[in-house]
Amino acid sequence: MNWQWLSDNSADIRSWFLAHLYLAGVSTVLGLVLSLPLGMIAYRFRWTYPPLINLAGILYTIPSIALFVLLPGLIGTSFLSPLNVIIALTLYTLALLVRVVADALRAVPEDVRLSAQAMGYRPLASLLRVQLPMAIPVIGAGLRVAAVSNVSLVAVGTLIGVQQLGQLFTRGLALSNYGAFYTPIWAGIVLSIVIAVAFDLLILLGIRLASPWQRVSR
Amino acid sequence: MSARPRNLAGVITFEQVSKRYPDGTLAVDGLSLEIPDGATTVLVGPSGCGKTTSLRMINRMIDPSHGRILIDGKDITSEPAPLLRRGIGYVIQNAGLFPNRTVLGNIATVPLLVGMSKRAARARASELLERVGLAPELGKRYPAQLSGGQQQRVGVARALAADPPILLMDEPFSAVDPVVRTELQDELLRLQHELGKTVVFVTHDIDEAVKLGDRLAIMAVGGRLAQFGTPAEVLEAPADDFVAAFVGRDRGYRALSFASADALPVHPEPTVKLGEPLRGNGWLLVVDDTDAPRGWVNADEHPAGQPVRQQDLRLGGTLLAPGGSVRTALDAALSSPSGRGVAVDAAGKVRGTLRPGDVFGAAERAATSGSTEAYYDEKQLTATEHAELTAAEQGADRLSKDGR
Ligand SMILES: Nc1ncnc2c1ncn2[C@@H]1O[C@H](COP(=O)(O)OP(=O)(O)OP(=O)(O)O)[C@@H](O)[C@H]1O
Ligand SMILES: [Mg+2]
Numbered sequence: 001m002n003w004q005w006l007s008d009n010s011a012d013i014r015s016w017f018l019a020h021l022y023l024a025g026v027s028t029v030l031g032l033v034l035s036l037p038l039g040m041i042a043y044r045f046r047w048t049y050p051p052l053i054n055l056a057g058i059l060y061t062i063p064s065i066a067l068f069v070l071l072p073g074l075i076g077t078s079f080l081s082p083l084n085v086i087i088a089l090t091l092y093t094l095a096l097l098v099r100v101v102a103d104a105l106r107a108v109p110e111d112v113r114l115s116a117q118a119m120g121y122r123p124l125a126s127l128l129r130v131q132l133p134m135a136i137p138v139i140g141a142g143l144r145v146a147a148v149s150n151v152s153l154v155a156v157g158t159l160i161g162v163q164q165l166g167q168l169f170t171r172g173l174a175l176s177n178y179g180a181f182y183t184p185i186w187a188g189i190v191l192s193i194v195i196a197v198a199f200d201l202l203i204l205l206g207i208r209l210a211s212p213w214q215r216v217s218r
Numbered sequence: 219m220s221a222r223p224r225n226l227a228g229v230i231t232f233e234q235v236s237k238r239y240p241d242g243t244l245a246v247d248g249l250s251l252e253i254p255d256g257a258t259t260v261l262v263g264p265s266g267c268g269k270t271t272s273l274r275m276i277n278r279m280i281d282p283s284h285g286r287i288l289i290d291g292k293d294i295t296s297e298p299a300p301l302l303r304r305g306i307g308y309v310i311q312n313a314g315l316f317p318n319r320t321v322l323g324n325i326a327t328v329p330l331l332v333g334m335s336k337r338a339a340r341a342r343a344s345e346l347l348e349r350v351g352l353a354p355e356l357g358k359r360y361p362a363q364l365s366g367g368q369q370q371r372v373g374v375a376r377a378l379a380a381d382p383p384i385l386l387m388d389e390p391f392s393a394v395d396p397v398v399r400t401e402l403q404d405e406l407l408r409l410q411h412e413l414g415k416t417v418v419f420v421t422h423d424i425d426e427a428v429k430l431g432d433r434l435a436i437m438a439v440g441g442r443l444a445q446f447g448t449p450a451e452v453l454e455a456p457a458d459d460f461v462a463a464f465v466g467r468d469r470g471y472r473a474l475s476f477a478s479a480d481a482l483p484v485h486p487e488p489t490v491k492l493g494e495p496l497r498g499n500g501w502l503l504v505v506d507d508t509d510a511p512r513g514w515v516n517a518d519e520h521p522a523g524q525p526v527r528q529q530d531l532r533l534g535g536t537l538l539a540p541g542g543s544v545r546t547a548l549d550a551a552l553s554s555p556s557g558r559g560v561a562v563d564a565a566g567k568v569r570g571t572l573r574p575g576d577v578f579g580a581a582e583r584a585a586t587s588g589s590t591e592a593y594y595d596e597k598q599l600t601a602t603e604h605a606e607l608t609a610a611e612q613g614a615d616r617l618s619k620d621g622r
Binding site: 109111112114115116117118119120121122130133134211212213 | 277279300301302303304306308310311312313314315316317318319327328331332360362376386
């Protein structure tokens, strides 16, 4: 570890760290927010489930680098804009979570759903106030996967010039031309892990707060 | 809970109602039925005969293919289904509680839906918790922290929370053990006595049906109504072979439930107190300090003059309380090692014993004369009428003499 190099570049590292946090965080949140209504549609109107889930599956298999490069041509964003990263990762999150949301809603026991109906909930109210709260632990588990994968995918944005912790890896590569210099690479890995763990803990906390019934002892 | 006006309490009318499912199954076939208000009507029949389908058509969870259903003369399709359902309590087999809400949260569901304030709904929920016999501290628990029987009580409390005139119950007690089931049945009888709702209860257990129902609707496979009548009518005069087979071989014995045992002579029975020295011979009835029966001891096998200990007792046996039936009296006699059935008063003190000969005589008379009127008189009282009766001294007397 070359501490001198780290302190010389601390201003850059800090701004990359914050940018990384922002890009991964915003796309995770946007993906979640969009996946909820879509997942509910896939659950509520059964015929929409197969097309939506298949579409999501295809979207998810497109390599991220291809999406980063294609997006400007498709939607007219500027080529180096961080927006491309946000949109691409939002789509990945969405693709992953649509299915999780729909399946989690489906997993709510039949008799709970029927008693909500029998109590006099309208269909949408039942979905939002009975099924959805019960699906939170499962959706949360899917969200943890999406968040952590977003943290690592953001780094790929380096290839289209978006500033974030991925810069540390190209920097490390460049500086290793005349002999191994791994300091930037280690710094990039450690800081990525810090972000991923922070997201994970935050989501776990959210799940616990939103579903207190899950940890009651019998 | 205030008593409802008698004239608007939820008469449910099925007019030529049929239900054919999309796959072609005819679940209910031309059902015409008037379910009286303020009483318990039990839909009973073998599995798959359309009980659940019929029940769910009442709150529009299932729509009939033909015919219509009226409540107090009004077509149930004349208001939006969610609004209709808020006025109809519904209890299912596994309670169907919301696992993510506390017990109080569950009970407060419908009051909140109908626009009651949070505070009022909570107060109402606490009141109901107590009403169904649960301790207040259970209110903060989640359903997973309750026993099956407790969950079922919460299910009943939740269904009653908005004071609906109608209560639909689909095999609510079939998933709990027999002891708890009996408790829950007794609790329902007590509640119904206080509230006088129109209860529609589904079961495939004829004993449960006879115990809880003021009316039985016996359904046959294919969704056909085979007989509609009081339990006594159904047991004494089954309408056809299907009903006769369904109510079973024990139906003569069951019918004894409708004959009051209050006229049976009660003979004085010498008793010995637990812990006191034994004197006499043959079977002796042992009581505790409050004169409540504890069991029988055989003096011939017990060293004379020695105190009677708990472990010397033959325990168990049915007791005949005031208002008991000939069926209970018969069981009291048959379950007693001495052959003498123990009769107790309302406080549980020993009154004396019944002679087997008297009991068999009463059983024979009940079987031949069909002495069921006393049973109807009491069961058909509405909550209001019951209150009036209880207020009048002589009414209370009559109840305890004629009771079931
Ligand atoms: N959604 C459905 N689609 C097709 N057929 C159905 C459906 N629901 C019930 N049935 C059929 O309709 C008939 C009546 O069903 P229902 O559930 O009303 O019976 P049940 O008397 O409540 O039976 P159980 O005592 O077993 O609960 C059965 O033959 C059943 O298989
Ligand atoms: Mg059923």
